Amino acid sequence: MLLLALDTATPAVTVALHDGTDVIASSSQVDARRHGELLLPAVHRVLGEAGLTLDAVTRIVVGIGPGPYTGLRVGLMTADTFGLALGVPVHGVCTLDGLAYAADMEGPFVVATDARRKEVYWARYADSRTRVTDPAVARPADIAAQVEGVPAVGAGALLYPDTFPVVHEPEHVSAAALARLAAERLGKGEELPVPRPLYLRRPDAQVPKNYKVVTPK
Amino acid sequence: MTAPVTPVTPVLREMRWWDIDPVLELERDLFPEDAWSRGMFWSELAHARGPGATRRYVVAEDEAGRIVGYAGLASAGDIGDVQTIAVARDHWGTGLGGRLLTELLQAATAFECTEVMLECRVDNVRAQKLYERFGFEPIGFRRGYYQPGNVDAVVMRLSTASDSGSAAGVPSGPAAPAAPSAPLPPLHPLNKEPRSMTDEPLVLGIETSCDETGVGIVRGTTLLADAVASSVDEHARFGGVVPEVASRAHLEAMVxxxxxxxxxxxxxxxxxxxxxxxxxxxxxxxxxVGVSAAKAYAYALGKPLYGVNHLASHICVDQLEHGALPEPTMALLVSGGHSSLLLSSDITSDVRPMGATIDDAAGEAFDKIARVLNLGFPGGPVIDRYAKEGDPDAIVFPRGLTGPRDPVYDFSFSGLKTAVARWIEARRAAGEEVPVRDVAASFQEAVVDVLTRKAVRACKDEGVDHLMIGGGVAANSRLRALAQERCEAAGIRLRVPRPKLCTDNGAMVAALGAEMVARNRPASSWDLSADSSLPVTDPHVPGHDHVHEVSKENLYS
Structure with a gap:
């Protein structure tokens, strides 16, 4: 098995190759505004590092967010199209699950990423492999009571120390963690989510009441 | 109206693209095993007009307007090649085949061909007899030329020059048939396909700049596929395109x-x-979304990637309809996002803006007025429909930027929009009924009057003898009609693609991509980014290094 993992749901543009045993090459760059430019060269670099070509890939895993939409779609569209061209399956993994897995923590904790607009994407975990709430988007102050007393993981938590006073590593998700998590779950025969984006918000658009009258009153 | 007194024989006239459907029907009936595709006819017709034309296609139309025969000739250097002759079964034995062949031979003379070649099924004795009557002589066979039936072709030649010795010279172009005296190799690996098609670049184009997910495939200037998934219905209730809704829809629709x-x-x-x-x-x-998909697809397939300009694509698409773009070309691009006059001497490298709207795009004005009239979104088609039943002279709305001191080639539609809205509001305030059809017609007239006037003026000023109109508003029937009228009066040839190619689509992107390949333009890099304000002067986004060369090792090495 050769698994290609990628995630662009957060400011991290991250790619990894997993050969069924472990990660054999990976790349992570943090740049919230250049997902589109950085992803494909990163894939190319990682393949080169492993001395492989894309046609050797037998499975694709992509972070499905939640995350700011424009960047999120870069990873999903790339994964979908690779799947089409190579004829290999494409799986999704919740980006927050990747962060939780990389945190390698026992006991309850929360993962929070930056959702912009003064909000975070977050979920609660019983341990690194077990998410106990659906991913959600919220203002940190509104969930303060729910996350009180549990440590947090992720860049979203670092932004709001009032709500998340104790924050553990890592700050950013890595495709390496995503790949290991996916390989572990697939190995156990578990099903992974379909590669569809978790936007968690509706598009900002108001249905206009009426057109603006131009005649001065 | 005078009715012909003698029994009408089918009339021969030039074949045009709108004849393709009936011709295809006949083709499939007569040659069920190896019928030409729609794309082949498009490709052939693409080379049938203009100064560099190499094809002559004619149809025979009976008194009821039915196509009962057709024929085509290709010229390559001084050799003419009969591509096809077909006569409907109920017209066999009427001499129509001979008339069609005569027409082709006249065309061969006009192309200055010194000899005319053709292939004919060995079992089609009737046709061979016809050709022999016209002086054709069998000169050899091509084994298994007609597939899938594996029927041989007899190759026949007619020398039209007085000195037949010179006609046997080496053909000029690589695509020309082999010298007749040589043993004939299997010249047509793609069986009966017009040979010009086989060498032309096959390119897939992806378009996601607004609310249409378009994927088109072309071979050179031949349209092979034009698949479009539109999210327009999802935007309708918002009265305009919502970017996030469009982006989400692109992701869903792409694969x-x-x-x-x-x-x-x-x-x-x-x-x-x-x-x-x-x-x-x-x-x-x-x-x-489109750029991500295109990059991943190109990379995975080991193909070069070409990031191209949306506006240049809108111009280049006309190659799929009317053949190679004349150089230079004057183009009027009118859509919901753009209203520009562009002059291009080479669509892959040189597009110059002559003028553009200083406020609203023309299509935007249609949408806004449709909203004031409560006609829904998008406004273009519905205003066009209502305008057909209205009086374009009923209300005189202002023509923006047409004063003596105004910029000659720029447009402005914001003032017009306000004037129309005020006129409507005044009616409503007075409790009067708004004459929707007359308003639609008069508004539309004001828009297309300025567009066509300035476009024709630009052609005249620059000495360009043809005008191309593209973009979604080019689907407007009044714009097409008035442009035709004014171009004819000014001696300008008008080129407007069919409406489906005027609105956003992937085929136009593929058309420009194919031109990039054909002209050896450098491919884009893997870090190509989307540029929402890519200047019209950049027809494509070339790569800045040689990342691309490694791409070939990806998959099929």
Whole structure:
């Protein structure tokens, strides 16, 4: 098995190759505004590092967010199209699950990423492999009571120390963690989510009441 | 109106693209085993007009307007090649075949061909007799020329020059038939396909700059597939395109639309010569979905990637309709996002803006007025429909930027929009009924009057003798009609693609991509980004290094 993992749901543009045993090459760059430019060269670099070509890939895993939409779609569209061209399956993994897995923590904790607009994407975990709430988007102050007393993981938590006073590593998700998590779950025969984006918000658009009258009153 | 007194024989006239459907019907009836495809006819007709024309296609039309025969000739250097002659079964034995052949031979003379070649099924004795009557002589065979029936062709030649010795010289172009005296190799690996098609670049184009997910496939200037998934219905209730809604829809639609285009074209992804994508201008988030897909597809297939300009694509699409673009070309681009006059001497490298709107795009004005009239979104088609029943002179609305001191080639539609809205509001305030049809017609007239007037003026000023109109508003029937009228009066040839190619689509991107391949333009890099404000002066986004060369090792090495 050769698994290609990628995630662009957060400011991290991250790619990894997993050969069924472990990660054999990976790349992570943090740049919230250049997902589109950085992803494909990163894939190319990682393949080169492993001395492989894309046609050797037998499975694709992509972070499905939640995350700011424009960047999120870069990873999903790339994964979908690779799947089409190579004829290999494409799986999704919740980006927050990747962060939780990389945190390698026992006991309850929360993962929070930056959702912009003064909000975070977050979920609660019983341990690194077990998410106990659906991913959600919220203002940190509104969930303060729910996350009180549990440590947090992720860049979203670092932004709001009032709500998340104790924050553990890592700050950013890595495709390496995503790949290991996916390989572990697939190995156990578990099903992974379909590669569809978790936007968690509706598009900002108001249905206009009426057109603006131009005649001065 | 005078009715002909003698029994009408079928009339021969030039074949045009709108004849393709009836011709295809006849083709499939007469040659069920190896009928030409629609794409082949499009390709042939693409070379049938203009100064560099190499084809002559005629149809025979009976008194009821039915196509009962057709024929085509290709010229390559001084050799003419009869591509096809077909006569409907109920007209066999009427001499129509001979009339069609005569027409082709006259065309061969006009092309200055010194000899005319043709292939004919060995078992079609009737046709061979006809050709012999015209002086054709059998000169050899081509084994298994007609597939899938594996029927041999007899090759026949007619020397039209007085000195037949010179006619046997070496053909000039690589695509010309082999010298007749040599043993004939299997010249047509793609069986009966017009030979010009086989060398032309096969390119897939992806367009996501606004609300249409378009994937098109072309071979050179031949349209093979044009698959479009539109999210317009999702935007309708918002009265305009919502960027995030469009971007989400692109992600959903992309893979199925690529699949559909490949099926429609009947080609395999591995045969593509390149992937083209709209890199801008357009909605940033929407563009990025298409660019991501195109990059991943090109990379995975080991094909070059061409990030191209949306506006240049709107011009280049006309190559699929009317053949190679004249150089230079004057183009009027009118859509919901753009209203520009552009002059291009080479669509892959030189597009110059002559003028553009200083406020609203023309299509935007249609949308806004449709909203004031409560006609819904998008406004273009519905206003066009209502305008057909209205009086364009009923209300005189202002013509923006047409004063003596105004910029000659720029447009302005914001003032017009306000004037129309005020006129309507005044009626409503007075409790009067708004004459929707007359308002629609008069508003539309004001828009197309200025567009066509300035476009014709630009052609005259620059000494350009043809005008291309593209973009979604080019689907407007009044714009097409008035442009035709004014171009004819000014001696300008008008080129407007069919409406489906005027609105956003992937075929136009593929058309420009194919031109990039044909002209050896450098491919884009893997870090190509979407540029929402890509200047019209950049027809494509070339790569800045040689990242691309490694791409070939990806898959099929």
């Amino acid at each position: 199925p639309t690529i699949d559909r285009a490949l099926k429609e074209a009947g080609v395999s992804a591995k045969d593509l010569d390149g992937i083209a994508v709209t890199a801008g201008p357009g909605l940033a988030g929407a563009l990025l």
